[in-house]
Amino acid sequence: MSVVTRFPPSPTGYLHIGGARTALFSWLYARKHDGRFVLRIEDTDRERSSEQSVQAIFDGMSWLGLDYDEGPYFQTRRMERYREGIEQLIKAGDAYYCYCTKEELDQMRERQRARGGKPRYDGRCRDRSQPREGVSPVVRFKNPPEGNVVIDDLIKGRIVISNQELDDLIIARSDGTPTYNFTVVIDDMDMHITHVIRGDDHVNNTPRQINILKALGAQPPQYAHVPMILGEDGKRLSKRHGAVSVMQYRDDGYLPHALLNYLVRLGWSHGDKEIFSRQEMIDLFDISSVQRGSAVFNPEKLLWLNYEYIKAANPEELRDHARGHFKNAGIDIDDQANWKEVFLVNQQRSKTLLELVERSAFFFLDIDGYDPKSVKKHFKGRASEVLLAVQAQLRQLDPWSTDSVHDCLHRLAEQRSIGLGKIAQPLRVAVAGVAVSPPIDETLAILGKETTLRRIAAAVEYINSLT
Ligand code: GLU
Secondary structure, eight states, X not given: OOOEEEEOOOOSSOOBHHHHHHHHHHHHXXXXXXXXXXXXXXXXXXXXXXXXXXHHHHHHHHHHTOOOSEEEEEGGGGHHHHHHXXXXXXXXXSEEEEOXXXXXXXXXXXHHHHTTOOOOOOOXXXXXXXXXXXXXXXXXXXXXXXXXXXXXXXXXXXXXXXXXXXXXXXXXOTTSOBOXXXXXXXXXXXXXXXXXXXXXXXXTTHHHHHHHHHHTTOOOOEEEEEOOEEOTTSSBOOGGGSOOBHHHHHHTTOOHHHHHHHHHTSSOOSTTOOOOOHHHHHHHOOXXXXXXXXXXXXXXXXXXXXXXXXXXXXXXXXXHHHHHHHHHTTOOGGGOTTHHHHHHHHGGGOSSHHHHHHHHHHHHSOOOSOOHHHHHHHSSTTHHHHHHHHHHHHHHOOSOSHHHHHHHHHXXXXXXXXXXXXXXXXXXXXXXXXXXXXXXXXXXXXXXXXXXXXXXXXXXXHHHHHO
């Protein structure tokens, strides 16, 4: 039997961290077992679902590289099928119309509570044969009255629920629309899902879904309920804990694989290994070794991983991910002759792609103004004179390379009996606009002679204009 897993998000918002991790686990499980991965959009709640959210889910999945083999299916396009399923259950006597009014149900619950019991539907319409005038009925599933439902959860182990705990669930509302637990069952059955991997907030639905599946004559799939993700304060992960939308991480300059790597380690481990290539994730991931307790989201660790991936990335790959970020900064990275050298000196220093852009921008764009703090600190005293001396020396330099620039600046420092910093810092501010850059010799070598000399001249002019 080949493995089929699914990711069935409700399009009521963006793709968030928790959803992405569930999708990843399901995707990995399918890939590992040469199975199929199905994407299904659970959009029956028309009020809360939106086109934008559907698009956000597609975008998130595609950015993360979680490709699917089937779908996307849309539940709103399968309404006919759900009606058919409801008919089937009614005909077989496994579902019935319930005409109870809201008042009756409220009273029922009230009485149950007063007796110290749990409120539940008491099944009073089960044997009703007559409709009730003026009431559009709901349809309820006839839950088996006796016995247990046993779930051998791949993560949580065996879970046993007595059928007496479960009441007769509404599977169709009075307007005929099917409810969540029913559409999921029909879909999981029709799509031949073998493994349902989902958040453990659904664990209470599972026994109900198993009973309905059995009534429809289907073999229930295997279940794996993944524990929640918590923030560092122990509360359920939410916006308070930072970005929760997957696409926000893209916008903040994260690499998709860094996020995937972070997510796969959220509640799962393989010895003390931290870095997993895509293939390693597929080969090593095992749903049954997902931990039973909840996982804690740690943004610093995600940032650390991102940094590791940026450092190790080949520049071409990095350029593909950074292209949009450069564009936002007004830089067409494909037009830059020296982009690769710039990446190579900055990759080792950039924790995010935004930082890479920030550190790289002055190589590609003329600087517009100088950082006031750097000016105060380094464009003072003899800075202008030093810069003029540097300019004179550099003008003579041939060939123009990291080594030749290095020697030239050192020679000058020696001649003038000053520390290299007294030369390098004003020079940095002159060419980069701030007192931070990669090593000054590499920086000038990459900038090129002409740009370097032009920027020094502009800086001298600026300094002179200050006094
Ligand atoms: N649409 C449900 C959700 O987003 C899917 C639950 C399931 O995996 O069965 O929570």
